[in-house]
Amino acid sequence: MASLVWSILAFLVVLLATTNAEVIDLQWDVDVDDTFGPSSSAQPVITINNKFPGPLINATTNDIVRVNVFNYLDEPLLFTWNGIQQRLNSWQDGVSGTNCAIKPGTNWTYAFVVKDQIGTFTYFPSINYQKVAGGFGPIRVNNRIVINVPFAKPEAEFDLLIGDWFVTDYKAIRSRLGASTEVPDMMLINGKAPYGYSTSKPYESIEVTKGKTYRLRVSNVGTVLSFNFRIQNHKMVVVETEGSYTNQTTLDSLDVHVGQSYSVLVTADQDDGDYYIVATPKMLNTTDDSPLVAKGVLHYTESGSHVSGPLPIGPDPWDVEFSVNQARSIRWNMTTGAARPNPQGTFNVSNVTLTETIILHGLQADIGGSYHYTVNNISYLTPDTPLKLADYYVNGSGVYRLGEFPIHSVNDEATYGVSVVNATHKGWHEIIFQNDLTLMDSWHLDGYGFYVVGFGDGEWTPGSRNSYNLYDPVVRSTIQVYPGGWTAVYAFLDNPGMWNLRSQHLKRWYLGQELYIRVHDDDPNPAKENPPPENLLLCGEFGEPLSPGGAVAPSPGW
Ligand SMILES: *[C@@H]1O[C@H](CO)[C@@H](O)[C@H](O)[C@H]1NC(C)=O
Ligand SMILES: *[C@@H]1O[C@H](CO)[C@@H](O)[C@H](O)[C@H]1NC(C)=O
Ligand SMILES: *[C@@H]1O[C@H](CO)[C@@H](O)[C@H](O)[C@H]1NC(C)=O
Ligand SMILES: *[C@@H]1O[C@H](CO)[C@@H](O)[C@H](O)[C@H]1NC(C)=O
Numbered sequence: 001m002a003s004l005v006w007s008i009l010a011f012l013v014v015l016l017a018t019t020n021a022e023v024i025d026l027q028w029d030v031d032v033d034d035t036f037g038p039s040s041s042a043q044p045v046i047t048i049n050n051k052f053p054g055p056l057i058n059a060t061t062n063d064i065v066r067v068n069v070f071n072y073l074d075e076p077l078l079f080t081w082n083g084i085q086q087r088l089n090s091w092q093d094g095v096s097g098t099n100c101a102i103k104p105g106t107n108w109t110y111a112f113v114v115k116d117q118i119g120t121f122t123y124f125p126s127i128n129y130q131k132v133a134g135g136f137g138p139i140r141v142n143n144r145i146v147i148n149v150p151f152a153k154p155e156a157e158f159d160l161l162i163g164d165w166f167v168t169d170y171k172a173i174r175s176r177l178g179a180s181t182e183v184p185d186m187m188l189i190n191g192k193a194p195y196g197y198s199t200s201k202p203y204e205s206i207e208v209t210k211g212k213t214y215r216l217r218v219s220n221v222g223t224v225l226s227f228n229f230r231i232q233n234h235k236m237v238v239v240e241t242e243g244s245y246t247n248q249t250t251l252d253s254l255d256v257h258v259g260q261s262y263s264v265l266v267t268a269d270q271d272d273g274d275y276y277i278v279a280t281p282k283m284l285n286t287t288d289d290s291p292l293v294a295k296g297v298l299h300y301t302e303s304g305s306h307v308s309g310p311l312p313i314g315p316d317p318w319d320v321e322f323s324v325n326q327a328r329s330i331r332w333n334m335t336t337g338a339a340r341p342n343p344q345g346t347f348n349v350s351n352v353t354l355t356e357t358i359i360l361h362g363l364q365a366d367i368g369g370s371y372h373y374t375v376n377n378i379s380y381l382t383p384d385t386p387l388k389l390a391d392y393y394v395n396g397s398g399v400y401r402l403g404e405f406p407i408h409s410v411n412d413e414a415t416y417g418v419s420v421v422n423a424t425h426k427g428w429h430e431i432i433f434q435n436d437l438t439l440m441d442s443w444h445l446d447g448y449g450f451y452v453v454g455f456g457d458g459e460w461t462p463g464s465r466n467s468y469n470l471y472d473p474v475v476r477s478t479i480q481v482y483p484g485g486w487t488a489v490y491a492f493l494d495n496p497g498m499w500n501l502r503s504q505h506l507k508r509w510y511l512g513q514e515l516y517i518r519v520h521d522d523d524p525n526p527a528k529e530n531p532p533p534e535n536l537l538l539c540g541e542f543g544e545p546l547s548p549g550g551a552v553a554p555s556p557g558w
């Protein structure tokens with residue numbers, strides 16, 4: 001054990017010496033608070049250090065981030081770092097298949113490197129439906145100073161975490177996740193109610209100076225609804241999405257789907273004044289005064305007036321063609337460097353040989369009389385033992401079996417399963433997400449970025465490949481799938497580990513629409529994956545830790 005600890009320390013020291021990386025040490029007290037609710041009714045909101053949303057993690061490429069999480073909730077907790085690739089390190093991914101939960105009244109320290117990444121991401125609680133109660137926050141990974149950013153340095157940056165919200169205790173929502181399609185009650189910006197909603201509840205306002213340009217990092221932290229984001233009288237230039245610099249395009253409005261993040265540049269080029277920032281739900285009819293329309297304010301420093309006039313008009317929320325066309329227009333900027341000086345286009349997919357095609361149908365099914373979501377008619381059944389632990393100690397034995405999940409077909413029968421795909425290390429995989437339901441979906445893969453090569457209507461067929469964009473597909477970690485349609489991505493599986501592939505729609509995820517991709521490098525020399533962390537938590541088949549390890553008695557003096 002001691003040698004293991006030394007090797008980890010040595011690894012960190014070498015890393016520090018070679019990259020000038022910084023260590024970002026954070027302590028998070030995670031709790032619930034009844035007073036943070038955006039509406040007038042009290043509801044438990046998950047806070048971090050007494051904040052909702054949680055604090056910004058502001059890192060630079062290759063920094064080491066350590067987050068010591070103290071769980072003051074009355075139930076187990078895990079955080080996942082949506083879009084942070086955890087290179088060789090799925091031990092820190094913070095989902096049920098990789099980590100034992102942090103028990104109430106205990107603390108556990110995540111330690112990971114934001115290796116070879118830049119961009120805009122979020123974190124959130126990954127188990128027990130807790131995300132619907134908050135606990136989320138922004139992550140920025142800045143460029144190292146030696147690498148140019150493909151646009152002028154903005155005057156300032158703002159994180160805008162926007163998402164739907166239920167005005168109900170999350171435990172009550174969790175306990176009745178039945179067949180009904182529940183429509184959220186509100187849409188919040190940074191945890192705040194829409195402008196004009198209530199005189200006693202704050203709304204979000206960001207201050208700008210006439211003539212200056214700002215970077216807004218917009219993320220959809222909701223659990224159900226896609227939204228269209230826009231600012232009255234202002235245009236926006238899309239520059240980045242989930243770690244990729246995009247071909248800069250000027251838009252009036254931008255669709256953001258559940259779990260996605262973008263950076264847009266906005267220039268304060270209008271008369272001094274106050275302007276609406278809005279996010280309207282997709283695939284839902286709303287009126288301007290609905291609490292489901294998020295409203296904030298872009299406030300010019302010299303403004304003497306309040307927001308006025310009708311809200312800026314966006315696309316028809318049912319216009320799928322608008323949305324698909326916009327999605328297709330989001331391209332990689334091939335010439336700019338990002339985390340590395342090499343142009344992004346160095347890693348292009350114009351000429352790759354595919355190892356495998358995986359076709360995943362997001363479906364709904366009744367199993368044993370209860371409501372579930374499935375992938376290829378299999379609803380993921382979370383084992384007590386994290387897959388990653390079982391993988392490490394017993395080659396998965398007794399917890400999961402490779403080769404059982406159908407990667408090309410839909411099971412005849414809806415069943416439960418511990419779905420793990422055996423993927424070829426360093427193989428190019430084509431993944432087809434088919435949405436056979438009538439609501440939007442969005443899919444996310446931990447550990448990687450997807451090359452988004454195509455969107456289409458109806459059932460995907462091999463002939464659909466003719467419509468792919470293999471020239472400059474954008475790379476990102478979360479991709480939307482339109483109702484009755486498909487989305488195709490490529491992924492180069494060069495990051496060994498146990499990786500979660502899931503719907504970002506919380507209900508679909510929680511009720512079974514997920515699986516894991518096991519990427520294994522057979523060659524033991526040199527070992528590719530990081531060893532388990534020194535503070536590894538044990539649970540399930542491997543029982544409790546012999547010594548209390550990370551467990552601490554809850555006491556106010558932590
Ligand atoms: C984030 O880090 C960057 C790089 O160190 C720094 O320039 C910036 O001021 C920081 N931003 C915040 C909000 O802390
Ligand atoms: C991306 O930008 C390059 C350079 O400006 C341009 O040649 C190319 O057509 C753009 N691609 C798209 C899809 O807009
Ligand atoms: C939404 O509104 C449009 C008219 O604006 C109407 O045609 C449509 O039926 C409405 N859809 C729903 C689901 O209410
Ligand atoms: C792409 O990035 C380069 C920097 O390498 C920048 O000069 C150019 O404007 C960007 N092109 C587009 C279309 O965004």
Ligand SMILES: *[C@@H]1O[C@H](CO)[C@@H](O)[C@H](O)[C@H]1NC(C)=O
Nearest residue numbers: 334345346348349350351471
């Ligand atoms: C993509 O990579 C190939 C090499 O595999 C190269 O020939 C081609 O020019 C690259 N395409 C772009 C758009 O950079």
Ligand SMILES: *[C@@H]1O[C@H](CO)[C@@H](O)[C@H](O)[C@H]1NC(C)=O
Nearest residue numbers: 346348349350351352353354
């Ligand atoms: C593209 O692939 C073909 C066949 O796989 C290969 O012969 C060719 O060298 C590749 N071209 C580039 C630019 O990588």
Ligand SMILES: *[C@@H]1O[C@H](CO)[C@@H](O)[C@H](O)[C@H]1NC(C)=O
Nearest residue numbers: 391392393394395396397522
């Ligand atoms: C797991 O599999 C590897 C090779 O496939 C073998 O060397 C190792 O002994 C196995 N470990 C256990 C605990 O079965």
Ligand SMILES: *[C@@H]1O[C@H](CO)[C@@H](O)[C@H](O)[C@H]1NC(C)=O
Nearest residue numbers: 365377410411412413414415
């Ligand atoms: C899923 O399984 C159910 C039976 O459990 C079956 O009726 C249904 O047709 C299957 N779905 C598909 C798309 O094959």
Ligand SMILES: *[C@@H]1O[C@H](CO)[C@@H](O)[C@H](O)[C@H]1NC(C)=O
Nearest residue numbers: 401402403422423424425427
């Ligand atoms: C997993 O896939 C690899 C090839 O990528 C193969 O060698 C191995 O036998 C497979 N394992 C199982 C259990 O199917």
Ligand SMILES: *[C@@H]1O[C@H](CO)[C@@H](O)[C@H](O)[C@H]1NC(C)=O
Nearest residue numbers: 068107108109535549550551
């Ligand atoms: C719990 O917090 C204490 C005090 O900050 C720290 O020393 C310890 O390493 C933490 N435990 C774990 C398992 O991270």
